[in-house]
Amino acid sequence: IKERHIAAADQATSDLAAQVAHDIRSPLAALGAAAKGLEIPAEQRKLMEGAVGRMQGIADDLLQRYRAPSGVSAKAKPSVCALAGLIEQVLAEKRLQHKEKAGVQIEFNDTTGEIKALVEPKELQRLLSNLVNNSVEVFTGPGTVSVGLSARDAKVLIEVKDNGKGI
Numbered sequence: 001i002k003e004r005h006i007a008a009a010d011q012a013t014s015d016l017a018a019q020v021a022h023d024i025r026s027p028l029a030a031l032g033a034a035a036k037g038l039e040i041p042a043e044q045r046k047l048m049e050g051a052v053g054r055m056q057g058i059a060d061d062l063l064q065r066y067r068a069p070s071g072v073s074a075k076a077k078p079s080v081c082a083l084a085g086l087i088e089q090v091l092a093e094k095r096l097q098h099k100e101k102a103g104v105q106i107e108f109n110d111t112t113g114e115i116k117a118l119v120e121p122k123e124l125q126r127l128l129s130n131l132v133n134n135s136v137e138v139f140t141g142p143g144t145v146s147v148g149l150s151a152r153d154a155k156v157l158i159e160v161k162d163n164g165k166g167i
Contacts, residue, residue, distance in 0.1 A: 086119075112150060139164050
């Protein structure tokens with residue numbers, strides 16, 4: 001009986017995730033189309049289009065994962081990506097998202113030049129977005145979140161630091 005309840009809960013979670021992903025795709029497409037018609041600076045347009053694209057990618061990933069045949073988990077495929085571009089896209093979104101918080105700065109320190117790595121871009125961006133949000137949310141006043149990208153001995157380090165109060 002316990003296994004049936006777990007299976008039913010897993011199926012309900014899968015159904016809910018697939019439904020949410022399906023339902024948000026249309027408004028995202030409309031938002032993306034509307035953004036193209038707005039007369040805003042190119043930098044803001046690029047930021048909006050990138051954010052809409054990331055949300056559409058997340059929705060597509062959810063649909064792919066939860067529409068897979070039972071027992072088969074669809075995995076996102078890694079690809080070779082320029083890390084600085086992926087990171088900067090997220091940080092630009094975070095700067096805009098948190099611009100109303102007085103004294104909050106989000107910095108990017110890239111010491112690698114143009115380094116590429118085999119990553120799943122949406123997962124990396126989602127992880128980075130969550131880490132930056134976590135840092136900013138605990139600031140009780142001004143604060144700085146620093147994201148660093150470095151490479152050494154064929155290894156890449158992405159480091160997120162903040163000067164908040166800590167845990």
